[in-house]
Amino acid sequence: MSGGLLVAGTTSDAGKSVVTAGICRWLVRRGVKVAPFKAQNMSLNSFVTREGAEIGRAQAMQAQAARVEPTALMNPVLLKPGSDRSSQVVLMGKPVGEMSARGYHGGRQEALLGTVTECLEELRSTYDAVICEGAGSPAEINLRRTDIVNMGIARAARFPVLVVGDIDRGGVFASFFGTTALLSAEDQALVAGYLVNKFRGDVSLLEPGLDMLYGLTGRRTYGVLPYAHGLGIDEEDGLRVSLRGAVRESVVAPPHGEDVLRVAVCAVPLMSNFTDVDALAAEPGVVVRFVDRAEELADADLVIVPGTRGTVKALAWLRERGLADALVRRAAEGRPVLGICGGFQVLGERIEDEVESRAGVVDGLGLLPVRVRFDRDKTLARPVGSALGEPVEGYEIHHGVADVRGGEPFLDGCRVGAVWGTHWHGSLESDAFRRRFLVEVARAAGRRFVPAPDTSFGVLREEQLDRLGDLVEEHADTDALWRLIEGGAPAGLPFVPPGAPPLGAGAGAGAGAGAPESRGAAPDPAPQSPEGLGFAGSAGPTGSRGQGLDCAGPTPQELDVAGSADATPQGLGEAAVVHVDQEAK
Secondary structure, rough: OOOOEEEEOOOOOHHHHHHHHHHHHHHHHOOOEEEEEEEEEEEOOOEEEOOOOEEEEHHHHHHHOOOOOOOOOHOEEEEEEEOOEEEEEEEOOOEEEEEHHHHHHHHHHHHHHHHHHHHHHHHHHOOOOOEEEEEOOOOOHHHHHHHOOOOOHHHHHHEEEEEEEHHHHOOOOHHHHHHOOOOOOHHHHHHHEEEEEEOOHHHHHHHHHHHHHHHHOOOOOEEEEEEOOOOOOOOOOOOEEEEEHHHHHOOOOOOOOOOOOEEEEEEEEEEEEEHHHHHHOOOOOOOEEEEEOOHHHOOOOOEEOOOOOOHHHHHHHHHOHHHHHHHHHHHHHHOOOOEEEEEHHHHEEEEEOOOOOOOOOEEEOOOOEEEEEEEEEEEEEEEEEEOEEEEEEEEEEEEEEEOOOOOOOEEEEEEOOOOEEEEEEOHHOHHHHHHHHHHHHHHOOOOOOOOOOOOHHHHHHHHHHHHHHHHHHEEEOHHHHHHHHHHOOHHHOOOOOOOOOOOOOOOOOOOOOOOOOOOOOOOOOOOHHHHHOOOOOOOOOOOOOOOOOOOOOOOHHHHOEEOOOOOOOOOOOOOOOOOOOOOOO
């Protein structure tokens, strides 16, 4: 068997990532060898695999749900926004340059279809099933011709499509119907049905609508998942604390000691890997919130300056809002501050950046004796070490090279008084180190906070993944889902008019006017296989199976991206439409 499924969504943040993870956990508990896959991801939350490849954290989380090691095969294309109109393109785990949205969707994207289909086929040859996650909505008709992550990959692999809709937002029936009706006949033939997400109330009240939806589309609903708090594990976008849900809705567990500990995270522009604070939020008595005003730091026991894709921009933002002055005052008063990656760079004396912002030499906040120079090559690593007398693991994703000129050593960074800085993401997931660090913070803050002695972030994460699997197993028609994964989309699914707009209307896929009478829609010219693209550089797998770096792809020159991180992105002055989950911006 080599089955699969594409989990698409009516909108961004409909729940594709967690539904994909839930299906993976349900399948692996059933004894199925399963892998996740997302052809193209846009996210500032990324992860480093053991072979040193950068992929989206959502796919790393889904791999954990499937109980397999994440590799670059599972997310061959990662886009990391640097502005509203350009992103760094990470191909097979390595950055290949910057590109404008118009340049990417203007033909470069489709050149990657060969690479992503090769990666998918590599996974299919190794696993019993591959569960793919789409991006945004499959009905983004302006971008259909160059799509490689929604119907483009479904067509190439002949995978059935399950469309997820967030009923908590309202309009889910219209979204299901409209999503289907805006696809060409060929694409509609793969849309097997729907999954309702985040439902509150009595399901029997929903059933008449599901019956009417079936009558309108000829497609069944495969399940209604209830609203569940705290399931935003390793979200791609948006401000989430994974084990608590949205920060402002978090339910704080009783403290183990006499005091709570308040953590304020500066919501800097282009914030990356905000999942670093998830482990803190998992601690009983630790309250985590994101802030953007100086007065919100006043009652914080710990302030974290997180990672960012725009260090110089984040520094300017901190100064404009008065947060920089507040951080300097905190340091002078001996009140705890932690800088992670870009946040660490901000806390240093000087930043020399001719790569990311090309701003030249910029003064930092001067809280740590560190000078940072941005290098064209990106550091991608999985360091292991110790701090505060405890073992620590982490991962590094940065262009900045730190020259540490003093202070106490701290995770390859340094510490001065109550100010800490490190390039290591994920260090707070090491339980013993996190507890010792919180003891230090509580002492400096004058709080009678005591970390719980038995909090295990890894165990809590596994419990959350099991909750996702339980949601699928208990509230979806798993027998029908299995038939879908194993056998593909049901034959004879009806066409829902009007179909994709005609090419003359400016859409990327043809249908509608002049359509064949037998189907009601013109054939979609979007290619069904790599051969139909005329893409560059599809030499085929050449390395050892499963290592994540064995799918050949286009070179930066063939993609026409800026070949180094400091090259000027093309087309930045042009209007752009980005085919991704928009919250990442």
